[in-house]
Amino acid sequence: MFWFELFEIPILRISTMNTLKAAQFRVVFVHVVLAALCTVRVVAQDAPDVGPHPHQPLKPMESHIGHVTGHAKDAKTDYRRYCAGCHGDQGDGNGENAVWLDPKPRDFTIATFKCRSTPTGTLPTDQDLFNTIGRGVTNSNMPIWNTFTDHQRANLVAYIKTFSPRWEKEKAGDPINIPAEPPVTIESISHGKALFTKLECWKCHGPEGKGDGPSAATLTDSKDQPIRPYNFASGGDDARFKCGSTNQDVYRIFMTGVDGTPMPSFADTIQPNDAWDLVHFLRTLQVHRHSKENDVLKAAGGTIPPYVDKAAPSIQPASGAAGGGN
Known part of the structure; x- marks a missing residue:
């Protein structure tokens, strides 16, 4: 709750407005004010x-x-x-x-x-x-x-x-290679969800991608300023990520990180196909956006099945041993 003041005149108390309208007004208002200040x-x-x-x-x-x-x-x-x-x-x-x-x-x-x-x-x-x-x-x-x-x-x-x-x-770094995007399948979405959990993306972005994870309120940037995780669930077809709107842009963010923020690079952690699977899953968190990922999910019944690693060997516990311990 705060006051916008321009030339020492209180303009508007944001908390008195409907939350959504206030947010929309704030964006438009600030841009208008900045444009005016910059112009004069x-x-x-x-x-x-x-x-x-x-x-x-x-x-x-x-x-x-x-x-x-x-x-x-x-x-x-x-x-x-x-x-x-x-x-x-x-x-x-x-x-x-x-x-x-x-x-x-x-x-x-x-x-x-x-x-x-x-x-x-x-x-x-x-x-x-x-x-x-x-x-x-x-x-x-x-x-x-x-x-x-x-x-x-x-x-x-x-x-x-x-x-x-x-x-x-210094010279600028060499742009990373972005391989061709593989087809979107329910398996790739399922694997992406498993990676979202394994890499602990949910701790910042929340389990449903709403930017409300348990660590969200504690995050700061490199200058110790509070910073909010991206809310994947907000917006519709016009929703954009900070550095672009295409799947290639999202892939690039995973592999380069967002310097100056808590968002790291996963280039040394995951393989290119893993990154694409993560892209496909994140698109399903944009529930109000029409996308090929949401079409695939809808065709599969609207529920992401548990991921099964077909490459991992199936190991049965020895006779008489307690299963599941590690």
């Missing part, structure tokens, strides 16, 4: 090419996305107008609007990014950052900046890279 932000159009620290020159950073090359020097106006209000002039996530935002804006100075195609702990590719700007980040206040031209986005990618020395010392 005073920008020196003829300012010199200085970096985030006034007495340091802007690093001549570039980005390369396909045939488009971005230049940091060409993004200073767009960054200050559209991005600095949240991410701050120094890229540290402490912009003038940050106090109103939950989750907090990304801190570019540590160069840790959630949405990547590269292994955990590595820098994202320029394409990854380019995609994030255009796609936005679900369940955050990072909007979809699809009004930018490709060159504007590429320039902003280059500008973002000026905030952290990591970009001068």
Whole structure:
């Protein structure tokens, strides 16, 4: 329960509204306010090419996305107008609007990014950052900046890279390989459910994927800010994950992890087919979404059968021995 205050005027007490309407209003309201604040932000159009620290020159950073090359020097106006209000002039996530935002804006100075195609702990590719700007980040206040031209986005990618020395010392990781998705079967869904239990995904996401697991209330990000697990059960056909909406995007999240959050990479824990089975099961948690996974589940009677590992040998307890102990 809190107050939105704009120019020191109480705007709305969220707790007085219907919960769903309040949530919808909050998203729209915050985006409108941020757009307004960013638009009216005073920008020196003829300012010199200085970096985030006034007495340091802007690093001549570039980005390369396909045939488009971005230049940091060409993004200073767009960054200050559209991005600095949240991410701050120094890229540290402490912009003038940050106090109103939950989750907090990304801190570019540590160069840790959630949405990547590269292994955990590595820098994202320029394409990854380019995609994030255009796609936005679900369940955050990072909007979809699809009004930018490709060159504007590429320039902003280059500008973002000026905030952290990591970009001068390290190369981006190599994108992980995503194998072809196997067919969805009731067996793959069943195996995915077994993995969901074995890997203890339910401790954060909850047994029904509602983001209400026993550990959910205790989770924090790398800056000790509270963070909520993803709620798979919310939303319908338009539901998106934080870093995309396709099955390939979900697979990528499993294998790269979401850096800066408690969501780890499972690249060293599970095999590619296991990851695909987990994807198929997670889709069935999206009960209000039409999907091939839910179609398969419905055709099987709507109940996921217990998983039986056909490759595991069947071992019978010795005569007279107590079964089931370990």
